[in-house]
Amino acid sequence: MSDPFLLFDLLLAGAVIALAIATLTVRDLFAAIILFVIFGLLSALAWVRLSAPDVALAEAAIGTGVTGALLLKTLHHLRYVTGSLGTNAVESLSPVQPVPAGVSWANAAFCGLITLGLATAFLGAPHAGPGLEGLVAEAMPASGVSHPVTGVLLNFRAYDTLMEVVVLLAAVIAVWQIERGLSDAPAPALGEVWEGFARLTLPAIIVVGTYLLWKGSEAPGGAFQGGAVLAAVGLMLLLSRLYVPRPAHRAVARWAFVLGTGVFAGVALLVASGGRVAFEYPLEHAKTLILLIEGLVTISIAVTLAALFHGREPVAVPAERGDNDA
Amino acid sequence: MMIDPLTLSIFVPLFGAILTFVFPRVATVSALLAVLGTCGAVFVLALKILAAGEVLVPLGGWAPPLGITLRADGLSVAMLAMTALVGLLVSLGALESLRDLRQRQYFWPLWLLLLTGMNGVYLSTDLFNLYVMIEVIALGAVGLTVLSGTREAVRAGLEYMYASILGALLFLMGVGFIYLQIGRLDFAGLIAAEASGATSAALALMVVGLLLKTALFPLHFWLPAAHANATAPASALLSGLVVKAALYIFLRLSTYMPLPDETLVTLIGALGAGAVLWGGVQALRTERLKLLVAWSTVVQIGLIFIAFARAGQAGLTESWKAAAVLILAHGMAKAAMFLAAGRIKDEVGHDRIADLDKSEIRPTLAQFTFAIAAISLIGLPPSLGFIGKWSLMEGAMAAGYWHWVAVTMIGTLMSVAYFSRVFAGFLRFDRMRGELSEHKGWALADVAPLTLAAAAISLGLMAAPILSFIELGYPFGAAP
Numbered sequence: 001m002s003d004p005f006l007l008f009d010l011l012l013a014g015a016v017i018a019l020a021i022a023t024l025t026v027r028d029l030f031a032a033i034i035l036f037v038i039f040g041l042l043s044a045l046a047w048v049r050l051s052a053p054d055v056a057l058a059e060a061a062i063g064t065g066v067t068g069a070l071l072l073k074t075l076h077h078l079r080y081v082t083g084s085l086g087t088n089a090v091e092s093l094s095p096v097q098p099v100p101a102g103v104s105w106a107n108a109a110f111c112g113l114i115t116l117g118l119a120t121a122f123l124g125a126p127h128a129g130p131g132l133e134g135l136v137a138e139a140m141p142a143s144g145v146s147h148p149v150t151g152v153l154l155n156f157r158a159y160d161t162l163m164e165v166v167v168l169l170a171a172v173i174a175v176w177q178i179e180r181g182l183s184d185a186p187a188p189a190l191g192e193v194w195e196g197f198a199r200l201t202l203p204a205i206i207v208v209g210t211y212l213l214w215k216g217s218e219a220p221g222g223a224f225q226g227g228a229v230l231a232a233v234g235l236m237l238l239l240s241r242l243y244v245p246r247p248a249h250r251a252v253a254r255w256a257f258v259l260g261t262g263v264f265a266g267v268a269l270l271v272a273s274g275g276r277v278a279f280e281y282p283l284e285h286a287k288t289l290i291l292l293i294e295g296l297v298t299i300s301i302a303v304t305l306a307a308l309f310h311g312r313e314p315v316a317v318p319a320e321r322g323d324n325d326a
Numbered sequence: 327m328m329i330d331p332l333t334l335s336i337f338v339p340l341f342g343a344i345l346t347f348v349f350p351r352v353a354t355v356s357a358l359l360a361v362l363g364t365c366g367a368v369f370v371l372a373l374k375i376l377a378a379g380e381v382l383v384p385l386g387g388w389a390p391p392l393g394i395t396l397r398a399d400g401l402s403v404a405m406l407a408m409t410a411l412v413g414l415l416v417s418l419g420a421l422e423s424l425r426d427l428r429q430r431q432y433f434w435p436l437w438l439l440l441l442t443g444m445n446g447v448y449l450s451t452d453l454f455n456l457y458v459m460i461e462v463i464a465l466g467a468v469g470l471t472v473l474s475g476t477r478e479a480v481r482a483g484l485e486y487m488y489a490s491i492l493g494a495l496l497f498l499m500g501v502g503f504i505y506l507q508i509g510r511l512d513f514a515g516l517i518a519a520e521a522s523g524a525t526s527a528a529l530a531l532m533v534v535g536l537l538l539k540t541a542l543f544p545l546h547f548w549l550p551a552a553h554a555n556a557t558a559p560a561s562a563l564l565s566g567l568v569v570k571a572a573l574y575i576f577l578r579l580s581t582y583m584p585l586p587d588e589t590l591v592t593l594i595g596a597l598g599a600g601a602v603l604w605g606g607v608q609a610l611r612t613e614r615l616k617l618l619v620a621w622s623t624v625v626q627i628g629l630i631f632i633a634f635a636r637a638g639q640a641g642l643t644e645s646w647k648a649a650a651v652l653i654l655a656h657g658m659a660k661a662a663m664f665l666a667a668g669r670i671k672d673e674v675g676h677d678r679i680a681d682l683d684k685s686e687i688r689p690t691l692a693q694f695t696f697a698i699a700a701i702s703l704i705g706l707p708p709s710l711g712f713i714g715k716w717s718l719m720e721g722a723m724a725a726g727y728w729h730w731v732a733v734t735m736i737g738t739l740m741s742v743a744y745f746s747r748v749f750a751g752f753l754r755f756d757r758m759r760g761e762l763s764e765h766k767g768w769a770l771a772d773v774a775p776l777t778l779a780a781a782a783i784s785l786g787l788m789a790a791p792i793l794s795f796i797e798l799g800y801p802f803g804a805a806p
Contacts, residue, residue, distance in 0.1 A: 114496065114534070117527045121503035124524025130509030135392045159385045159394050163446065163458040166340065167465055170439045173347060174469030177432035178480065251348075258344045265340055269329060278333045279386035 009049060016042050029078075033071045040064030053220035054149045057212065061228035066305050069235055073309060144286025150216050154290045158279045162264045164224075165297055169261050172304045176313040198240045205232050213298045223260075223294045227301025234306025245314035253307060253314075260300030264293050331371040332383045332396040335406060335445045338363040343438035350431045354421065357434035361417050364441060365410045368403065375403045380799030391510035394452045399799025401650060402448040404792070405574055408654050409444050412566050412661045412778065413437075419665045419774030420559035423672065429473055429557065436473070437563060440466035447571045453501045453511045453532075456575055457494065460539065464490040467568045470560035471552050482551035489538055489548040493572070496535030503528035516582040526586045532579065539572035542631055543601030546624045550608070553620040558668020561616065562775075565623045566661030570653050573630060577646050580634070588639045595635030599733040601628025606740030610747070615667050615677035618744060619660070622703060625737060626656045632733060633718040637725035645721055650796050651789070652714035659702035659711060659782040665775035666695040682751030691772040693752045695779045700745040702782040705738055710782055713789040 019039040026032050040063050047056035099107075136148050136156065143151035153161045213226030237243040245253075267289055272278040281289050329337075342360020346353040374381050375398060383396040398406075417437070424430045443462030450456050468490065472483035505511055507528065508519040519525060534545075541549040553565045585591055605624035612618050633648040669692035671677040674685040702709035705716075715734060722730040785792065 114531070117531045117534075118499065118503075120527035121500075121507075121524050121531065124522060124527065125503060125506040131505075132391055132510060139388070139392055155386060156388050156393050157454075160452075160455050160458050163443075163455070163462055166439065166442065167458065167461045169343075169347075170436070170462060170465035170469065173432065173435050173439070174465055174472075177428070177436070177469060178472055179428070179475055254348050258348055261340070262344050265337055265344075269333070269337060272329050272333065277383055277385060277387060278329065278337070281386075 005049070012042060012046055012049065016046060029075055033068060033075060036071065037064055037068040040068070054222070054225070057220060057225040058228070061225050062305075066228050066231055066235075066309070069309055073311065077311075142283060144281060144283060145290055147216065147219055149220065150222055150290070150294075153222065154294060155279075155281065155286065158264075158268065162261070162268065165261050165264060165300065168301060168304050169257055172257050172307050175308055175311065178312070195240055198236045198242070202233055202236060205229060205236075209233070209298075209302070213294060216294060223297040224301060227298040228305060230298065230302035231305035231309070234302060235309050238306065238310055245310055247314050250314060253303065256303040257300060257307070260293075260297035263296045267293060330381070330383050331367040331374065332381060332398055332449050333385075334367040335364055335371065336396075336442055336449065338367060339438045339441040339445065343435045343442065346434040346438060353431060353434045357438060358417060360438055361410075361414050361441070364445070365414055368406045368410045371398055372403050372407060374398075375400060375798050376795075390451065390512035391515055394450075394455050395512070396449040397451045397513075398449055400796045401574075401577075401799075403798075404650065404654060404796045405448045405570065406445060408657045409441070409448070409567055409570075411781065412657055413441055413563070415774040415778050416559050416562045416566075416661055416665065419562070419771050422769055422771040423558050423665075423668060426475075429475075432469070433473060433557075433559065436466050436469040437559075440470065440563065440568065444567060444571050448574060451513045453504060453513075453516075455511075457498050457501055460494055460497065460571065460575070463568060463571055464494060464539075467564055470563060471556050473560050474555065474557040476555060478551070479555040482548070482555045485548045486552040489545075493535040493538035496538070497532045498535075500528045500530070500532030500535065503531070513578070513582055516579075519583070521583070521586060525583065529579065529583050529585075533576065536572045536576045536579075537597075540569045540576065540627060541624060542597050542627055543604055543624065544597070546601065546605070546627070549624060550617055550620040553623060553664075554614065554616040558665055558671070561620075561668065562661040562664040565620065565664055566657045569623065569627060570657055573627070573649075573653060577634070577649060581642060581646065584642070585639065591635045591639045591642070595632050595730060598628040598631030598635065599730075601625060602632065602733055602737035602740075606737060606744065609744040610740065613679060615670065615679050615682070615748060616664070618679065618748065619663050619667050622663075622741065622744070623656075623660060625741065626652070626660070626703065629715070629718070629734065629737060630656070632730050633714065633721075636718050636722040636727060636730050638727065641721055641725050647793060647796060648714055648717040648721060651710065651717060651792065654785075654792070655702055655710035655714050655782055658778050658785070659699045659709075662775040662778035662782060663696055663699040663703070665771070665778070666692045666699065669769075669771055669775065670696065679747055679751055682748065683753075691776065695772065695775045697749060697752070698783055699775070699779040700741075700749075702779070702786075704741045704745060708783065708786040710786040710789070710792075713786050 016039065019035055019042060023032050023035040023039055026035060040059060044056045044060040044064065047053070047059055133148075136152060139156065140146070140148060140151055143155040145151050145154065209226045209229035209232075211226075212221040212229055213223060214221075216222030216226065234243075238245075267281075268278045271281055271289070276282075339360050342357055342363070345356040345360070349356065371381065380397060380399045384390070385394050385396060387393070389395070420433060420437075424433055440463055443459050443466060446459040446462065447456060450459060464487070468483050468487045471486050472480050501511065504516070504525065507522070507525050508515055538545045549569075553561050556564060585594075602625050605621050605628060609618050609621035609625065612621060630649050630652045633652050634642075634645055636645050636648060667677065670682075670689050673687050673689035673692065674682065702711035705711045705714070715738070719731050719734055722728070722734075
């Protein structure tokens with residue numbers, strides 16, 4: 001790499017490691033989550049430096065944004081059920097039981113062994129090993145799209161991507177079936193400033209998310225990144241109470257969850273006729289089909305992530321707690 | 327025939343899951359149709375395998391290493407068939423045993439997604455695809471674990487999820503390093519790759535992840551609570567089928583990338599021996615019936631790894647067959663036993679082993695099912711479990727590894743001892759004075775486990791065709 005960036009890279013690497021250690025050692029859970037979010041953002045920067053902008057976008061949107069929101073929501077829930085909501089964060093150190101020393105040592109030994117394995121595997125590996133880049137570049141003209149990552153994700157290895165979307169579907173079904181999900185902790189009261197902020201940012205987020213999706217066929221971006229950004233719209237709507245999930249919305253939500261998986265799998269099977277196998281898109285329609293799949297998958301991802309943030313199936317709540325179901 | 331049976335055996339349960347989730351009112355019917363459809367696809371596939379030995383489908387028309395190819399051979403179809411049979415019967419059993427509306431509504435989509443993932447594992451020839459599939463399995467399985475909704479089940483499900491995700495991440499790291507090393511992810515690339523320290527370390531990472539997922543001692547800590555606290559059909563699926571997916575991947579990988587030396591094979595066997603002994607002791611000590619059955623799963627997993635290691639590194643070309651037969655036998659017998667245990671718990675109202683003989687109600691058929699499932703798990707002739715144990719010991723004796731024979735014998739005696747604790751409760755009804763109400767008619771829920779247990783016993787008579795079937799397509803021979 002070029003010299004001017006060497007210092008920057010060293011600082012970045014040092015900061016990522018320091019933040020990881022700080023996240024693990026800090027006692028205050030709120031601080032740990034914030035450190036984790038910063039850790040994620042710097043990791044995204046590291047991915048940019050490693051020339052992997054797609055991974056960087058995913059890390060920033062999903063690994064940091066959505067995960068951070070989920071962690072904060074969980075902390076809010078934990079504080080509510082342990083009765084420490086509203087007290088000073090540092091005093092309510094951890095609602096979680098301390099781990100026995102024996103377990104800690106066993107964990108440390110296990111992690112040590114894993115690190116040893118990682119180190120051996122890393123040190124023995126070639127630094128610029130053979131990859132599939134050549135094959136991918138060769139096959140790109142037949143993929144229907146021009147961005148290699150999209151070609152791999154939506155055509156060459158579309159089967160893997162379909163199953164990744166299935167993983168998300170399985171997650172939301174698993175979360176919905178837990179009745180002991182997030183309890184009816186009162187949502188934090190958001191002031192007028194917040195609502196104004198939401199009003200200003202919502203259109204911008206929608207544009208950014210859609211743009212990420214649209215650019216995906218020729219530049220870094222795509223369904224997962226776009227979906228995660230659009231999920232932020234859902235998070236804002238939920239937090240600002242502009243949208244409150246009701247039991248009557250469940251049917252629509254179910255359709256939205258399965259939309260991406262269903263269309264992706266349906267297209268895969270529908271193209272499989274006349275000597276073709278599943279996922280073998282005819283070249284003249286490949287781009288249309290891939291954009292259609294990506295668009296619908298984006299909707300499903302956005303709705304699913306927002307539903308995961310909500311954390312439970314919307315159920316009818318008793319009248320006296322009627323406004324606490326978010 | 328428009329779409330090949332390999333694709334169908336993955337997509338039919340997937341569409342079934344979608345339909346059952348979107349239309350909860352007709353969930354049961356569409357789920358049963360999906361399971362039946364999957365059985366049909368597997369049957370057609372088995373016929374193809376009998377004729378051709380192996381079937382390949384390059385998805386998207388892209389040949390590996392660029393694309394992903396589905397491949398079926400004797401072993402994978404045997405696993406698919408076992409999964410389909412157990413799945414169908416557990417589904418039938420679930421019709422009656424899931425009383426709660428909520429449970430019924432969510433059982434079907436989760437179980438069908440699980441089936442999608444497992445069938446995907448058995449047909450996969452690509453390391454990263456295997457990772458994605460075990461993630462699908464993990465989330466479906468965690469969902470099923472917490473389906474009963476009790477506090478204990480949710481806690482056990484959380485532990486299971488942590489263990490499962492950790493295992494999957496270790497596997498993924500190993501996959502990453504394999505790609506860094508050899509530049510491709512398909513099995514053919516693995517076979518062609520030269521063994522080196524770095525690939526061995528990557529393999530070790532993957533194997534540790536898989537052992538965590540399949541719950542080999544001492545990484546079994548999550549299993550007993552998770553399997554014992556789930557509802558009966560979920561327990562049957564988790565114990566009979568889910569742990570087998572990681573086991574199957576281990577079997578495949580260990581022959582494509584042979585374990586580098588004899589010590590490691592012995593270590594795997596030693597962990598198996600640890601599982602047999604520790605699990606046996608725990609099964610002797612536990613007070614609850616379902617926990618006893620769960621500990622017996624820990625024992626059986628250990629036994630499968632002993633079968634794998636029975637004749638050392640040189641014997642691996644044959645030993646995998648003994649392990650595979652034990653996998654098939656355990657799948658059927660354990661599913662039958664968990665369903666029967668669930669029936670007993672439902673009828674008697676509790677599952678405390680000490681009080682089983684003080685009950686007013688005798689769930690006779692479930693007890694009978696439990697006993698004949700135990701016959702296969704103990705390994706008495708003519709059951710399939712006996713065939714597996716026999717070929718384990720035969721191979722160990724031929725190689726002169728008497729220590730594996732000794733451990734297997736001790737494990738067998740222990741299994742007789744802990745299952746006898748339950749049988750004693752079934753038999754000694756003289757303690758109960760007063761009115762005994764016999765079971766009230768046979769329920770559909772009894773038929774499914776009885777059929778499974780009978781299959782586990784009677785398939786032992788078909789051992790020779792089964793053994794020659796799993797060899798079709800030379801699963802462990804030349805490159806696919």
